[in-house]
Amino acid sequence: MAPRSPPKRVSISHSFTSFFLGFLIPCINAAPLGPESDRVIKLPNQPATPSISQFSGYVTVNEEHGRALFYWFFEAQSEASKKPLLLWLNGGPGCSSIAYGAASELGPLRVGENGVDLHFNEFAWNQEANLLFVESPVGVGFSYTNTTSDLTKLDDAFVAEDVYMFLVEWLQRFPHFKTRDFFISGESYAGHYVPQLAELVYDRNNDTTRYPFINLKGFMVGNPVTDDNYDYTGIMDYAWSHSVISDEFYHNIKQVCDFKELYWSTECNALVNQVFDIYSEIDIYNIYDPKCLINTTSSATANKIKIDGFKRVTILAGGYDPCYSPYSEMYFNRPDVQTSIHADSRGEKWVSCKDSILNSYNFSVFSVLPVYEKLIKEKLKIWMYSGDMDGRVPIIGSRYCVEALGLPVKSPWRSWFHNKQVGGRIVEYEGLTLVTVRGAGHLVPLNKPSEALALIHSFLSDEPLPNHR
Incomplete structure (x- = not known):
């Protein structure tokens, strides 16, 4: 996230056109799972087995501006008609849910280390749910707008509105899921996207005369950006406690910075930037694993990587590869891949994260804790997990955020176990569960895929995480 800029508040319009009425009309005849035009028959270099039921394509969210979001959907591997619908969003802002969530973390098909092959992910989350990935906001990945000025208006409210519109239209296209239990999940800056989308769905569910009902049951966020004060305090405390910065540097930050302030001083901004400069020596997202030494080429037409004199880092035990992002870019820039998933790069190189989105994004919400307070009272199921x-x-920082909610403890802090080892810690509050994943970084399903599958299973099934070996 960039240093603070003046806040910009954008209100969400509550007026909609009459096409919503069609959403409310029940299906009279049985319908196929989804439109055959969106079905993905097979991707290039996809493994022959197991068979995977998948769909992808565009959903228009604003006809007038020509805005459309790209999605990739995987039917559950078994008993799909009985399992819930789970939407996954990545953050950034500006990072692709296809590059990260789908192709590197929790989808059933992962891009291989050569950027060419696909491998079946035995820990895919579509074992537990029908899994829907969306590239959001417009301008990210294959999602687009025909109105350039849209890209200057992006903020949390804009994103929530577009993804809500996507859901309404997608459920029109896949009517089997209209009444299915619906959950939302995501990581990083999706810590803003997910609860605010949940709030918008909840609010509009309370007015079914104007809006379609979406059967929202809860949400789960991983390593989530939540509250600037607590998050940035956590960053500095973590850097000091994990020997990234010196005692003197840490004490200077404590004296100069007040992260509760809406605007940081010049001195504070300078110190924060120095912390990130220090972190550039290692992988800030996974501080004890190797830093990726591979860079993508700058050519818009190139689909290869260069090593720049360094030996490529080998894949570590447990499935973590710090160079996953360039591999995804190599694969999804292939014309045959884009054709197979019905995607249009619109003449641009497809990238995992788009800096232009991050740099122009309007950071108008500095805390989503009020959203948590509201939705906890409304009895939504809420989990927060952290590598x-x-x-x-x-x-x-996440612990500071949860403590600030002042929730009564339902089940005290304890270890949870996975494959006879400590998987992490868990504490259950009245209305929210906080879980840590031992040895995972920012992308838990990438670093600890088996443990992440255990988390989503527990979250969706209400089966507790094991408390003994």
């Missing part, structure tokens, strides 16, 4: 090796959105 404990992440320096960018560290567990310390």
